[in-house]
Amino acid sequence: MTAARSFTAVVNPISGGGHGFEEWQPVSDLLRTAGATVLTVPTQSREHAIAVAGQAAERGDVVVAVGGDGMVRDVADGVVRADGTMGMVPAGRGNDLARRLGLPGDPVGLAHLLLEGKPRALDVLDVNGVIAPGNVYIGIDSLATQIINANRRLPALLVYRLAPVRAILRWRPAAYTLDLDGERREVRAHTVVVANSGAYGHGLRIVPPAELDDGRLDVMVVGDGPRRQVVSFMGQAKKGTHVDRPEVTLLTGTAITVDADRPVPVCADGDEVTTLPARIRLLPGALKLLA
Numbered sequence: 653m654t655a656a657r658s659f660t661a662v663v664n665p666i667s668g669g670g671h672g673f674e675e676w677q678p679v680s681d682l683l684r685t686a687g688a689t690v691l692t693v694p695t696q697s698r699e700h701a702i703a704v705a706g707q708a709a710e711r712g713d714v715v716v717a718v719g720g721d722g723m724v725r726d727v728a729d730g731v732v733r734a735d736g737t738m739g740m741v742p743a744g745r746g747n748d749l750a751r752r753l754g755l756p757g758d759p760v761g762l763a764h765l766l767l768e769g770k771p772r773a774l775d776v777l778d779v780n781g782v783i784a785p786g787n788v789y790i791g792i793d794s795l796a797t798q799i800i801n802a803n804r805r806l807p808a809l810l811v812y813r814l815a816p817v818r819a820i821l822r823w824r825p826a827a828y829t830l831d832l833d834g835e836r837r838e839v840r841a842h843t844v845v846v847a848n849s850g851a852y853g854h855g856l857r858i859v860p861p862a863e864l865d866d867g868r869l870d871v872m873v874v875g876d877g878p879r880r881q882v883v884s885f886m887g888q889a890k891k892g893t894h895v896d897r898p899e900v901t902l903l904t905g906t907a908i909t910v911d912a913d914r915p916v917p918v919c920a921d922g923d924e925v926t927t928l929p930a931r932i933r934l935l936p937g938a939l940k941l942l943a
Contacts, residue, residue: 676743706736708730709735728776774864787921799819843873846932848869
């Protein structure tokens with residue numbers, strides 16, 4: 653392995669129950685052994701992570717997001733704006749983008765990828781000015797995300813499976829207005845997902861047709877129906893067969909505006925990031941990622 657690259661790791665100190673530094677340390681040691689320059693910066697806030705990532709990318713460093721999908725989102729925000737290159741060391745509870753990309757799960761494999769990997773140009777979503785490599789979701793899924801983030805002490809898989817059930821009990825369908833590439837639709841629905849990766853919820857392929865580099869966004873609308881159907885929907889989502897249900901509509905485009913008849917959380921890659929109306933556009937090939 654060569655050491656032509658220098659690295660700035662942006663580490664979320666609370667990711668994965670506080671294990672971010674434990675996941676990063678062996679990778680960092682291998683990079684330094686190979687002769688690379690490595691700077692490690694713990695994050696203080698979302699804004700701090702974006703700023704550190706942008707400054708490091710402008711210096712020419714590979715910026716490594718160490719944490720979960722939220723940390724990846726924030727680092728990508730800074731890197732995209734600086735036209736830099738990004739790497740990932742998954743250290744969160746979900747790690748859905750890393751899983752979707754098939755990143756190595758061991759320090760040696762991750763270090764080799766960071767040192768020798770070639771950047772891959774991935775699309776990203778821009779939702780009201782926030783960069784999101786994965787997905788934006790508005791409805792039951794975003795309410796479940798709020799519940800997940802309020803229960804960080806529970807085991808990851810357990811909370812990811814319990815949260816949707818709790819969200820269903822509190823949820824009532826909303827009347828959504830969608831403007832997809834200039835075509836307006838009105839629908840009463842449980843959730844609207846605007847997907848780039850299509851994967852979230854701790855390993856679920858919620859929007860199976862979505863690809864990270866196909867130059868389009870995929871929209872999934874889950875229409876109104878009895879709440880008990882949402883439970884069976886979640887079961888089918890483990891296999892991807894939920895998209896065949898009659899209440900599910902799949903659409904594609906490059907830009908969409910989503911609004912609703914009441915406030916609904918707007919989440920992207922694990923966190924609530926903005927409010928309605930959500931204006932979401934695809935930025936093709938905007939993120940250079942070692943993957």
